[in-house]
Amino acid sequence: MDSKLQGKLQGEILVSAAGDTVIDADNSIPCEDCASVLTPAGRAAVAVIAAKGKAALSAIDSAFVAANGHPLGDQVTGRITFGHWHDEQGHREEVIVCRTSGATTEVQCHGGPTAVARITQQLADAGCQIIPWQQWLEQESADRIAAEAQIALANSLTLKTSAVLLQQDGGTLKSEIDFIASEIAAKNISEALQRIANLQARIPFGLHLTKPWKVVIAGRPNVGKSSLINALLGYQRAIVFDQPGTTRDVVTATTALDGWPVELIDVAGLRTTQEPLEAAGVELARKSIATADLVLWVVEAGSDIEKSVAKESQELLGPALASPPNNLVPLIVANKIDQLDGTTQATKPELPIVATSALTGEGIPVLIEQIVKRLIPTLPKADEPIPFTLRQVGLLDQLTEAIQADKLEAAKETCNELTVGCAVRTSS
Numbered sequence: 001m002d003s004k005l006q007g008k009l010q011g012e013i014l015v016s017a018a019g020d021t022v023i024d025a026d027n028s029i030p031c032e033d034c035a036s037v038l039t040p041a042g043r044a045a046v047a048v049i050a051a052k053g054k055a056a057l058s059a060i061d062s063a064f065v066a067a068n069g070h071p072l073g074d075q076v077t078g079r080i081t082f083g084h085w086h087d088e089q090g091h092r093e094e095v096i097v098c099r100t101s102g103a104t105t106e107v108q109c110h111g112g113p114t115a116v117a118r119i120t121q122q123l124a125d126a127g128c129q130i131i132p133w134q135q136w137l138e139q140e141s142a143d144r145i146a147a148e149a150q151i152a153l154a155n156s157l158t159l160k161t162s163a164v165l166l167q168q169d170g171g172t173l174k175s176e177i178d179f180i181a182s183e184i185a186a187k188n189i190s191e192a193l194q195r196i197a198n199l200q201a202r203i204p205f206g207l208h209l210t211k212p213w214k215v216v217i218a219g220r221p222n223v224g225k226s227s228l229i230n231a232l233l234g235y236q237r238a239i240v241f242d243q244p245g246t247t248r249d250v251v252t253a254t255t256a257l258d259g260w261p262v263e264l265i266d267v268a269g270l271r272t273t274q275e276p277l278e279a280a281g282v283e284l285a286r287k288s289i290a291t292a293d294l295v296l297w298v299v300e301a302g303s304d305i306e307k308s309v310a311k312e313s314q315e316l317l318g319p320a321l322a323s324p325p326n327n328l329v330p331l332i333v334a335n336k337i338d339q340l341d342g343t344t345q346a347t348k349p350e351l352p353i354v355a356t357s358a359l360t361g362e363g364i365p366v367l368i369e370q371i372v373k374r375l376i377p378t379l380p381k382a383d384e385p386i387p388f389t390l391r392q393v394g395l396l397d398q399l400t401e402a403i404q405a406d407k408l409e410a411a412k413e414t415c416n417e418l419t420v421g422c423a424v425r426t427s428s
């Protein structure tokens, strides 16, 4: 597995673009009396609070007065009931309550934070543990992968990433793991290992379904990096100025390229400088490059691009760029092609270079195409199973190790752990 993923597995909790803690916390610890706000925080029209357990249900029963006059216990399961929520200070609020199953009840109230806080506080005072919505989803699920897909969907950034996650929510990944488990049971070990390897090859793609790919736009000062980020975004995000050393801070913007979420990162032009502020910018630029999924190395279009690219990549990025791991081989962009005359165009370099003009927009569609090709070299087919959480990644590694060590019972248990949700575990 690549070292970046390994680092993440050792304790980092994935954070979505919205800054929300998402899919890799261990949400499987069951709680008896608990409640959770299932709708996002904010001034939404309606909030949904789900609760389960004896303490929760008796707290709802004493605060909720149904318009049909029946107590909560007599309300029909699966049918919504209009009524009022009362608190100890005598406040009254219109709510809809639904017993969604024998054990769980949903309260739908006004979506403002005060209404939500009042109801959850009453539930907490009655002894209910208030848990995050991700934990609620996992606890209530019979299929752990479907719960993870639903959590990931809330953090999905584009229609394309959502479509892939919906596919996994619908059972594609679970069916594959179940099939692998049956192959292990039948002792078809090489087939099982091959299928696990196929899943593992799709991990880098899967983990980016909830986290944009990072693309750093790097190069010498004044080559048009900031102009390119603006051209790719379609609006003026970064300051452009005809003076080398304009960009100092790291400027980021999230967009979709061909429907895939990408964080574009514009940085200071790389050069040796004695000016402390610019040197700080160059240092930040190097740090961004080190964590990128792809680096665009921008040069000014001209007759001796090959020479300048080779020289620059050695001087400015050092051996890391000259012989990097695959994903950091930079994509060379020759910008300002509008300045080339007929002679220099005729001697365009042999290197695989994308020629652009940030000024006129020429070459930008090709650049987008090439970026996407580099980020997603093989696009999985619509119905392919794709692992998309660090928990799944870790368990797939564990599964391979168990099979290779001929510990087939442990391997079957790992398959079970991958797929079976908390609701089944706690009931069995």
Ligand SMILES: Nc1nc2c(ncn2[C@@H]2O[C@H](COP(=O)(O)OP(=O)(O)OP(=O)(O)O)[C@@H](O)[C@H]2O)c(=O)[nH]1
Pocket (backbone or CB within 6 Å): 220, 221, 222, 223, 224, 225, 226, 227, 228, 239, 240, 241, 242, 243, 244, 245, 246, 247, 248, 267, 268, 269, 270, 335, 336, 337, 338, 339, 356, 357, 358, 359, 360
């Ligand atoms: N003719 C032409 N000029 C361009 C093009 N792209 C950028 N420029 C000009 O080049 C100058 C520098 O552009 P920037 O985008 O600020 O360059 P940069 O690489 O971000 O520069 P630093 O932030 O200083 O590293 C500006 O005057 C731009 O208008 C282009 O494609 N064609």
Ligand SMILES: [Mg+2]
Pocket (backbone or CB within 6 Å): 225, 226, 227, 238, 239, 240, 246, 247, 266, 267, 268, 269
């Ligand atoms: Mg700039």
